[in-house]
Amino acid sequence: MRMKKIALLFAALLFAMSACAQEGEKSVSIIVPNGAPAFVFAQMMSEGGQFEGYEVACEVVLGAEALQARINDFDLAVMPTNMAANLYNKGTSIQLVSVVVHGTLYLVGRSQISSLKSLKGKVVYNIGKGNTPDITFKYLLKQSGIAYNEDENPNEGEVTLKYVQEATQLMPQLISGEIEYAVIGEPQVTQALENTKNSENPIQVIFDIQQKWEEMTGKPYPQAALVGKKDFLDKNPGLVEKILQKIDGAADWLKESEQNRQAAKEAIAEKGGAISLLAEQTVDRSNIRPVRAEDAKAALEEYYNVLLQVNGGAPIGGKLPDNGFYYKAD
Amino acid sequence: MSGAAKNLIYPILGAAAFILLWLIAAAAIGAEIILPAPDRAAAALFELLKSGAFWVDLAGTLDRSLKSFFLSFLLALALAAASALSRPLRRFLSPWIVILRSVPTISVILISLLWLKSSLAPIFIAFLITFPNMYSAIYGAIEGVDPGLVEMSRLYKVRRRDMVTRLYIPSILPAVFTSARSNISLNLKIIIASEVLAQTRESVGMAMQLSKIYLDTPMLMAWTAAAIVLAALLELAVEGVKRAVIRWKA
Numbered sequence: 001m002r003m004k005k006i007a008l009l010f011a012a013l014l015f016a017m018s019a020c021a022q023e024g025e026k027s028v029s030i031i032v033p034n035g036a037p038a039f040v041f042a043q044m045m046s047e048g049g050q051f052e053g054y055e056v057a058c059e060v061v062l063g064a065e066a067l068q069a070r071i072n073d074f075d076l077a078v079m080p081t082n083m084a085a086n087l088y089n090k091g092t093s094i095q096l097v098s099v100v101v102h103g104t105l106y107l108v109g110r111s112q113i114s115s116l117k118s119l120k121g122k123v124v125y126n127i128g129k130g131n132t133p134d135i136t137f138k139y140l141l142k143q144s145g146i147a148y149n150e151d152e153n154p155n156e157g158e159v160t161l162k163y164v165q166e167a168t169q170l171m172p173q174l175i176s177g178e179i180e181y182a183v184i185g186e187p188q189v190t191q192a193l194e195n196t197k198n199s200e201n202p203i204q205v206i207f208d209i210q211q212k213w214e215e216m217t218g219k220p221y222p223q224a225a226l227v228g229k230k231d232f233l234d235k236n237p238g239l240v241e242k243i244l245q246k247i248d249g250a251a252d253w254l255k256e257s258e259q260n261r262q263a264a265k266e267a268i269a270e271k272g273g274a275i276s277l278l279a280e281q282t283v284d285r286s287n288i289r290p291v292r293a294e295d296a297k298a299a300l301e302e303y304y305n306v307l308l309q310v311n312g313g314a315p316i317g318g319k320l321p322d323n324g325f326y327y328k329a330d
Numbered sequence: 331m332s333g334a335a336k337n338l339i340y341p342i343l344g345a346a347a348f349i350l351l352w353l354i355a356a357a358a359i360g361a362e363i364i365l366p367a368p369d370r371a372a373a374a375l376f377e378l379l380k381s382g383a384f385w386v387d388l389a390g391t392l393d394r395s396l397k398s399f400f401l402s403f404l405l406a407l408a409l410a411a412a413s414a415l416s417r418p419l420r421r422f423l424s425p426w427i428v429i430l431r432s433v434p435t436i437s438v439i440l441i442s443l444l445w446l447k448s449s450l451a452p453i454f455i456a457f458l459i460t461f462p463n464m465y466s467a468i469y470g471a472i473e474g475v476d477p478g479l480v481e482m483s484r485l486y487k488v489r490r491r492d493m494v495t496r497l498y499i500p501s502i503l504p505a506v507f508t509s510a511r512s513n514i515s516l517n518l519k520i521i522i523a524s525e526v527l528a529q530t531r532e533s534v535g536m537a538m539q540l541s542k543i544y545l546d547t548p549m550l551m552a553w554t555a556a557a558i559v560l561a562a563l564l565e566l567a568v569e570g571v572k573r574a575v576i577r578w579k580a
Contacts (some may be wrong), residue, residue, distance in 0.1 A: 086545045091365055129402050129529045130540045150531050163529035314544040
């Protein structure tokens with residue numbers, strides 16, 4: 001009798017364990033930074049934890065840098081394309097699946113100007129010295145033959161660059177008018193415009209940085225990408241394909257209705273992020289347009305070649321990533 | 331075994347245990363961008379020492395650190411002495427000190443960043459944090475001078491100047507130097523943290539931030555080692571001054 005009980009218990013235990021293992025196989029962990037990368041997965045997040053038979057665990061972290069400490073924790077993640085190349089070049093077993101965000105960067109300010117040249121003698125604030133928005137803006141200035149320098153006060157004949165570490169450090173001064181020009185990204189652009197739209201001198205979008213990039217290089221600006229662990233991608237090609245199809249509709253879904261945007265904000269907040277304003281224009285200005293790795297490679301290499309010129313190529317780990325970096329469905 | 335060797339062996343064992351733990355942890359994690367092995371960090375440090383930018387950044391941070399420290403120290407010394415002489419001044423200053431001591435460090439940092447240029451903010455932030463520490467320590471030391479000795483000096487009509495140089499100064503010196511020593515390295519740490527947030531050009535903080543965003547963790551470790559050495563040298567310098575002063579007094 002006793003033996004039977006033990007055997008039964010044992011069988012139950014085995015069954016529970018196998019169920020667990022099976023569940024473990026059919027799950028996917030996705031980590032995305034707050035902002036445009038989170039918009040890409042907002043619809044999936046708002047539709048609950050199941051997708052194509054997989055248990056989906058989505059998490060929104062507060063910035064791309066927070067991802068660095070979590071590289072062991074995700075199957076799929078959205079991250080800046082330079083970070084993806086850097087991780088790959090440093091031996092992390094990841095692949096770039098799709099470039100999902102084609103630039104969220106804008107030069108905003110109080111008065112319209114006709115060209116970048118008119119920024120001479122002005123101070124322009126940037127977020128994160130040495131980070132890609134800074135590198136990109138400097139590249140545009142350099143290609144336009146405009147001198148720039150980092151200084152406390154504006155100088156004749158050149159653009160003076162100043163830096164803060166994160167957007168929250170410059171928003172108060174930008175909104176109060178102490179800062180005349182700044183390069184910021186969505187969703188902060190929406191925040192700056194909304195907060196001053198009823199003032200005498202509202203903040204306006206002056207230049208679309210990614211559009212300038214495209215004019216100068218002939219290629220789109222590949223800012224952030226969906227990246228996956230190689231093992232996971234190899235084992236779950238079907239899921240990856242379904243996710244790619246799903247996120248193709250991400251921007252349309254967000255633009256469809258205020259109700260969807262509200263659901264997106266709530267889902268992002270529930271997963272650990274925070275989006276205060278999400279308008280239709282926010283989505284437009286975030287340039288959410290997934291392009292698969294093989295089709296995005298030329299644009300990525302154009303961009304990586306610019307990053308290679310900075311700090312000995314440190315932003316991408318010193319070299320162009322090889323072909324193994326680009327995911328290809330068989 | 332000689333005494334000197336005995337004194338050395340335990341610190342060496344301690345350092346070796348630290349490096350061993352580091353090696354094990356690095357092997358266990360197995361991801362250089364999270365925790366590089368000590369030899370990778372050491373290689374990065376040598377690379378760093380060879381670069382000209384390293385010395386420029388280090389000099390910038392040292393300069394800010396010394397300015398901030400001397401501002402805090404001299405003001406703390408002057409105000410503590412003045413407070414000891416004048417009760418109204420002491421009472422007048424007390425709410426300032428209480429506020430400065432209890433305001434959260436991060437508030438000081440965030441508010442200063444709004445007000446000041448990126449090259450000045452770190453100096454001001456470190457000043458606001460170390461000044462009340464040193465003021466309280468020095469004032470406490472003056473108050474703590476043996477009241478019996480003070481009373482006796484008064485009874486024997488010792489000249490005021492002699493009371494200061496023979497009684498007060500020798501009594502408070504150890505506490506002043508202890509406080510200076512711990513605050514000079516605290517000051518450096520706050521300066522570096524503030525430089526990260528203020529994005530100060532030519533600074534150790536900015537260099538650390540760049541290594542972080544470029545996922546160059548060995549370089550971040552190398553900068554950390556450089557900052558530790560700098561803090562130790564600053565503390566040693568205070569210790570050296572202390573010895574010189576005590577010898578001169580004696």
